[in-house]
Amino acid sequence: MTVDTKRCVGCNSCVIACKQENRLPPGATRDWIVTETQGIFPALSQEIRSERCNHCSKSPCVSACPTGASYVSTGGIVLVNHDKCTGCKACIAACPYEARYVHPKGHVDKCTFCIHRVQKGGLPACVETCPTKALRFGDLNDSESEVARLLSSREWKTLNPGTGARPNVYFLI
Numbered sequence: 001m002t003v004d005t006k007r008c009v010g011c012n013s014c015v016i017a018c019k020q021e022n023r024l025p026p027g028a029t030r031d032w033i034v035t036e037t038q039g040i041f042p043a044l045s046q047e048i049r050s051e052r053c054n055h056c057s058k059s060p061c062v063s064a065c066p067t068g069a070s071y072v073s074t075g076g077i078v079l080v081n082h083d084k085c086t087g088c089k090a091c092i093a094a095c096p097y098e099a100r101y102v103h104p105k106g107h108v109d110k111c112t113f114c115i116h117r118v119q120k121g122g123l124p125a126c127v128e129t130c131p132t133k134a135l136r137f138g139d140l141n142d143s144e145s146e147v148a149r150l151l152s153s154r155e156w157k158t159l160n161p162g163t164g165a166r167p168n169v170y171f172l173i
């Protein structure tokens with residue numbers, strides 16, 4: 001996924017779309033908005049980011065899970081099998097991005113990149129909803145994909161690259 005920080009206006013449409021699509025319980029979020037002010041007055045700028053699970057290539061949450069409930073699914077999407085999850089929170093402690101929370105039903109929950117929609121040829125709800133088209137979703141290994149083209153034509157960064165988790169959400173800057 002790519003998130004264009006130049007297009008994001010922080011409207012929270014992606015957050016609301018996710019809550020509705022995934023029927024999240026009150027207070028729970030799988031994606032959220034971060035607003036960061038950079039620079040020194042008067043040369044200030046603001047970066048607005050729509051953040052979520054990074055579906056990391058070396059996901060510490062999956063390594064930490066003692067039951068195998070956290071796993072890597074099709075296309076590198078990191079998921080939680082709610083039936084296998086005991087709610088021990090080891091994955092929450094291991095995730096450097098605070099992307100997971102405990103669902104009131106007792107299992108841990110997080111962004112799924114809307115795999116139920118993607119498998120039917122659709123887009124994640126947040127991507128489809130974004131009114132400024134700040135969010136793009138696709139196969140990073142396909143050089144013809146829009147996300148791959150954006151990454152080769154724009155400057156980008158990932159969050160906390162030093163963790164070694166190899167996140168797969170790219171912020172265009």
Ligand code: SF4
Nearest residue numbers: 008009011012014130
């Ligand atoms: S819907 Fe788009 S513009 Fe609105 S907060 Fe989310 S990413 Fe930003």
Ligand code: SF4
Nearest residue numbers: 053054055056061095
């Ligand atoms: S962002 Fe956190 S929950 Fe998502 S794959 Fe990476 S370590 Fe796991």
